[in-house]
Amino acid sequence: MIHTYRIRGMHCGSCIARVQEALEGVAGVKKAIVSLNPQEAVVSMKHPIDTAVLDAAVQKAGAYSLSDEVEVI
Numbered sequence: 001m002i003h004t005y006r007i008r009g010m011h012c013g014s015c016i017a018r019v020q021e022a023l024e025g026v027a028g029v030k031k032a033i034v035s036l037n038p039q040e041a042v043v044s045m046k047h048p049i050d051t052a053v054l055d056a057a058v059q060k061a062g063a064y065s066l067s068d069e070v071e072v073i
C-alpha cells in the first residue's frame with residue numbers, strides 16, 4: 001500500500017532526511033520518499049497506519065507536520 005502525505009515545515013535537505021528517518025522508524029512503514037518541492041512524503045507501508053501516528057513521528061523529528069492529502073494507490 002502506498003500513500004502520499006503533505007509535509008509542512010521543511011526548508012532544506014536536512015529537513016528531508018529528518019522526516020524520512022522519522023517516517024521509516026514507524027512500525028509498518030517499508031519506505032518513505034520525502035521531497036521538498038512539493039513538500040510531500042510518499043510512504044510505502046505493510047498495512048494502513050493512522051495519519052496521527054505518522055504525524056506524531058514527524059513532529060518528534062522537528063517543527064514539521066504531516067497531513068493526509070492524496071488517495072491510496
